[in-house]
Amino acid sequence: MTNFKGKVALIGTGFVGSSYAFALLNQGAARELVLIDMNKEKAEGDARDLNHGLPFSSPMKIWAGDYIDCRDADLVVITAGANQAPGETRLDLVDKNINIFKSIVNEVMKSGFDGIFLVATNPVDILTYATWHFSGLPKERVIGSGTILDTARLRYLLGDHFDVDARNVHAYIMGEHGDTEFPVWSHATIGASPLREMINMDSLQTQRELEEIFVNVRDAAYHIIERKGATYYGIAMGLVRITKAIFNNENSILTVSALLEGEYDMDELYIGVPAIINRGGIRKVIELPLHEKEREHFAHSANTLKDVIDKAFQR
Template identity: 70%
Template sequence: MEKVTKIVLIGTGFVGSSYAFAVVNQGLANELVLIDINKKKAEGDAMDLNHALPFGSPMRIWAGDYSDCKDADLVVITAGANQQPGETRLDLVDKNAKIFKSIVSEVMKSGFVGLFLVATNPVDILSYATWKYSGLPAHRVIGSGTILDTARLRYLLSKAYKVNPQNVHAYIIGEHGDSELPVWSHATLGVRPISDYLKEGKGPTQDELDQIFINVRDAAYHIIDRKGATYYGIAMAMARLTRAILNDENSVLTVSTLLNGEYGLKDIYIGVPAIVNRSGIREVVELNLNEQELEKLHHSAEVLTQIMKKVF
């Protein structure tokens, strides 16, 4: 008999329900459990998603409770207070750290031995919190990090250079937030460095590339201003991460993970490229950053460290 893959989703708000839909749409698991403080909302989502099953892959979907985490492969946390217009992701830290303490302890009480996937903001700090509260090895607690920022960058570069976004290789690293940075020194189209295009005067100028980055960094603010929340992009990013984990892909994705000396940083969760597989984070991919990029990454880490001091 084939092994059952089971995902427990905690939080069925905009992000959670969009992620659940992506899981069903892509047939990523055999079982999907929805947990929410508003039990009726979780039940409604489970009913709605079950009605989609005749159009997709077979799956068991139900509204459950923390005891369902016991044999889950993956517990995905999207629960927490949302970013309001004018709020930064870091403004959410106090509210959400308290919520996470109770969620993670409930999950661990079930006997859970799988992987945590965290999407709630500020994601770097809450991933660190999940690691601390759970007592699990750090490679089994993964934050969505800068996976969405990286996707936004690749999308905008693909428009600027008129190439498929899947052929754009460029990373955003650092905090998932205002202090993140683009790694222009390693940005390529196919295998050709963007710096070559700049030298030849083809495509965007450096000023235009800088503006593309600003649009990436501030994308959430623009979306929140227009529709109140961002959820489709992050839901697809989380589905991508889920696939990489459950299919043991060894894919390189920019996730929030614990650094142990890489980039000269320690005891911090921050967005960097890492190899992701069934056991979680196999290893951090340490890029050879230029001096300016390394300085910006250290500044980003310092921003997170100052906030973390208030929580831990």
């Protein structure tokens, strides 16, 4: 990424977008932030509110703007779109949001934007594919938030179960950010110890406990939406984590939605997988050796997404 400015253009200042902006400011993860929304007054209000917090944070230039402001952004983060309502799955949002995204991406590209897209709107795997399809950018520069939040939920619940700091738990959720996602127990570790060496994975009691943890991860959004209408704090922090990995050229491994071209025996599909993230975007997809059941889960999740993409784009 040449002429790096540390500039983020955020499209969508709803619950997720405004939470991302707040987390970005608190963590000092960018130098410039422009807020873009159809509701210009909302974007202006958020910009003023965030600017009033600058005496308590790192320096950052924050303003409400328009698509033309994307032209020199290093990163465009899209959180705009229809939200998941109670009783709706993420895949129910496909038709509503693809048309919205076609308009957004076309406007961004008309500005002369040549940076990285980061997509958070659901269904994130489908809409990240749509962003790549509409933008014409290389696959490494179009990233979805994927299963980064699901992975964080899994780490939190495992840490709570074993009474260990979640930052010392290493485990992945892979697949669709949705109902067909799955845990990769074969690569889960607590500190440096593989999970399978800490507990008896063949015990029925252990299997029941792990299944309960996973179900709570998979269904977390439904429970939160029932109680407060939307989820936004966790995903906002996940987006900042990806932003920092890009801006700081970290080469960190995060479970994002990435385009597969032969990895895991899949092609032309965005799906949640571990990948190395740096200033160029996705440096490499990590192809984990999965157990047989995990391979079956991945194939099922991938085929579910492929069916939706094929219908949406009439491939």
